[in-house]
Amino acid sequence: MLSVQHALDNRSLRALERCEAKAGLQDTPCFIARRRLCGNYNVLSLSLGRLPNPLCPHKGVGHLYGGMRVLGWLGGYSPHLLGSLSGRAWNNVAGWLRCYVRGGHVTQTLRSGDMRKKRNTVVTMVCLLVLVLLFLPPIEMARTGARRMQSSNNLKQIGLACHNYLDAHKQFPMGADYDPTGPKHGWFTRTTPYIEASSLYSRIDMRYGWKHPFNKYLFGDVYATTINPQIDSLSTTDDFALIHYLANPNIMHSKSSVRLEQLVDGSKHTWLVGEISQRFQPWAYPYNWRPLNEIASDHRSDQILWGGEFQVCNGDGSIRALSSDADSIVLHKLSTVPPIADMKATVVPYQSFEYRDVARSVDRYNFGELEPYARKHQKGPVWSAEIYYEHGEPHTLEARVHSQGEQSKLVELIANNPTLQVVLIRGVVNDSLARELSHLEHLCCLAMDSSDLSEQGVKVLAELKELRILDGITPANLLEIKKVSDTFLVE
Incomplete structure (x- = not known):
C-alpha cells in the first residue's frame, strides 16, 4: 500500500x-x-x-x-x-x-473545512443552550420577585389612599352607595383622588351610577395601581378596567361608615385590602369586597401568584404574606376581627365578567394650546377631545372647547365619526355645533356645560330620533325643546 x-x-x-x-x-x-x-x-x-x-x-x-x-x-x-x-x-x-x-x-x-465549521457551530449552540438553561431560572425568580414587590407597592398605595380618605372624611371609604335605580359607586372610586387619578375623579358625575353613559367611558382606563403585574387580565369585554385587589367586607360594605376607633384589635391586626387570583371585577364595580377565606380558597385552586401565598395590606399600612394553605381556624379568626358587619350589608349579587388581556382603545386629539393671554387668565386644560371605542367603533366623545374657533375643529371631528352614541361637550353648544350633532343617527346621550341655541338649533336637536338623555341645557332652551318634543329624559 x-x-x-x-x-x-x-x-x-x-x-x-x-x-x-x-x-x-x-x-x-x-x-x-x-x-x-x-x-x-x-x-x-x-x-x-x-x-x-x-x-x-x-x-x-x-x-x-x-x-x-x-x-x-x-x-x-x-x-x-x-x-x-x-x-x-x-x-x-x-x-x-x-x-x-x-x-x-x-x-x-x-x-473538508465545512465539516469543522459545522461541528464548531453545533458546539457553540449547545454551549448557548446550556447557558440559557443555567441562567433562566434565576432570571425568572428575579422577575417574579420584582412583580411581587410591585404588587406590594400597589397595596401600600391603596392602603395610603384609604387613610388619606379617613383623614378627610373621618371614616373609611363607603363600600357602595345606592339610589332608587340601584348601586352607584364603590369604595375604590372614592379613593381615586388620593391615588393618581384626581383629574379622573373631577370628571365623574356622582349623580349617576357607574354604568350610566355619562360615566361609563371613564371607567375603562387601566391604572397601574389596580393591576397585579403577575396577572394578564386587564379589562372586561364590556371595556371596564379591572382591579386585582378587593377589600375587607367588615370595613367596606354597603353604606359603610367604619371609623378607625372601631378597629378594637388594632389596625395592625385588621386586614384592609388583599390580592385576588381569579373572579376579577371592574374597579368601578360597587361590590369590590370579598371574605378572606374565599380569597384563600381561590389561591389554593389557582396558584398563579407567589407559590401558594398572597399578600394583604393591614389597617396600619403594613404588608403581610398569608399562605393559602393556612389552617381554617387561623383564617376564620383573621376574617372575624372586629368590627363585624351585618350579613345583609356584605352580600354581593352574582355577576360574572369576561376578561381580555388588552385595554380599550382611546383616540386623543389636542387641537392646539390656548393663546398666551388666555392661558394666563383662563383656568382648565388646553382644548382637546377624546374618542372612546366600544367593540372597535367610536362610541363616546368628550371635548373641551373654550371659543367659537375651536368649535369649528370639533365639528370636523364629529363629521369624521358618524357612529358616536354619547357626546359630552365641556363648553357651550351653539347652532353650528347642534347642526353637526344632528347628523349622528345613533346619538342617544348629550351633555354640555350650557347652551346658546336659537329656535332653529332647538328644532335640530328635537329631530334626533335616538336622543333620550339631554343634560346641561339652559332653562330657556329647555322650555323651547319641551314645546317641540317630550321624548327626552332631561337631567
Missing part, C-alpha cells in the same frame, strides 16, 4: 484548472471528480480498477515521473499535462486530499 499526503493551495488549484482548460479536459471523468471534491463533498470513492501507467507500464500506478510526486493515473490526464505542472503544484496537494492506493483501487477522502 502506498500512502502520500499533499497540500493544494488556491493558486495551485487555479493553475491546474487553466491547464485542464488548455488541454480540453473539462468533460473527462477525472475533471468532474476533482471538481466535486473541490465542491466540499465529504467522501468520494473512485474505483478505477487496475489502471496501467502509460509512462512506465511495468511500474504500475504510483510511479514517480520526472522528479514530481505523481500519485497515480486518474483517467483522462495525459502525459504532456502532467509534465506541464510544476513540482510546487503537486507538493501542495492537500490538507484536504488524502490518497490511498491499494491494489490499483484509489480512494480519495476529502477533509
Whole structure:
C-alpha cells in the first residue's frame, strides 16, 4: 500500500484548472471528480480498477515521473499535462486530499473545512443552550420577585389612599352607595383622588351610577395601581378596567361608615385590602369586597401568584404574606376581627365578567394650546377631545372647547365619526355645533356645560330620533325643546 499526503493551495488549484482548460479536459471523468471534491463533498470513492501507467507500464500506478510526486493515473490526464505542472503544484496537494492506493483501487477522502465549521457551530449552540438553561431560572425568580414587590407597592398605595380618605372624611371609604335605580359607586372610586387619578375623579358625575353613559367611558382606563403585574387580565369585554385587589367586607360594605376607633384589635391586626387570583371585577364595580377565606380558597385552586401565598395590606399600612394553605381556624379568626358587619350589608349579587388581556382603545386629539393671554387668565386644560371605542367603533366623545374657533375643529371631528352614541361637550353648544350633532343617527346621550341655541338649533336637536338623555341645557332652551318634543329624559 502506498500512502502520500499533499497540500493544494488556491493558486495551485487555479493553475491546474487553466491547464485542464488548455488541454480540453473539462468533460473527462477525472475533471468532474476533482471538481466535486473541490465542491466540499465529504467522501468520494473512485474505483478505477487496475489502471496501467502509460509512462512506465511495468511500474504500475504510483510511479514517480520526472522528479514530481505523481500519485497515480486518474483517467483522462495525459502525459504532456502532467509534465506541464510544476513540482510546487503537486507538493501542495492537500490538507484536504488524502490518497490511498491499494491494489490499483484509489480512494480519495476529502477533509473538508465545512465539516469543522459545522461541528464548531453545533458546539457553540449547545454551549448557548446550556447557558440559557443555567441562567433562566434565576432570571425568572428575579422577575417574579420584582412583580411581587410591585404588587406590594400597589397595596401600600391603596392602603395610603384609604387613610388619606379617613383623614378627610373621618371614616373609611363607603363600600357602595345606592339610589332608587340601584348601586352607584364603590369604595375604590372614592379613593381615586388620593391615588393618581384626581383629574379622573373631577370628571365623574356622582349623580349617576357607574354604568350610566355619562360615566361609563371613564371607567375603562387601566391604572397601574389596580393591576397585579403577575396577572394578564386587564379589562372586561364590556371595556371596564379591572382591579386585582378587593377589600375587607367588615370595613367596606354597603353604606359603610367604619371609623378607625372601631378597629378594637388594632389596625395592625385588621386586614384592609388583599390580592385576588381569579373572579376579577371592574374597579368601578360597587361590590369590590370579598371574605378572606374565599380569597384563600381561590389561591389554593389557582396558584398563579407567589407559590401558594398572597399578600394583604393591614389597617396600619403594613404588608403581610398569608399562605393559602393556612389552617381554617387561623383564617376564620383573621376574617372575624372586629368590627363585624351585618350579613345583609356584605352580600354581593352574582355577576360574572369576561376578561381580555388588552385595554380599550382611546383616540386623543389636542387641537392646539390656548393663546398666551388666555392661558394666563383662563383656568382648565388646553382644548382637546377624546374618542372612546366600544367593540372597535367610536362610541363616546368628550371635548373641551373654550371659543367659537375651536368649535369649528370639533365639528370636523364629529363629521369624521358618524357612529358616536354619547357626546359630552365641556363648553357651550351653539347652532353650528347642534347642526353637526344632528347628523349622528345613533346619538342617544348629550351633555354640555350650557347652551346658546336659537329656535332653529332647538328644532335640530328635537329631530334626533335616538336622543333620550339631554343634560346641561339652559332653562330657556329647555322650555323651547319641551314645546317641540317630550321624548327626552332631561337631567
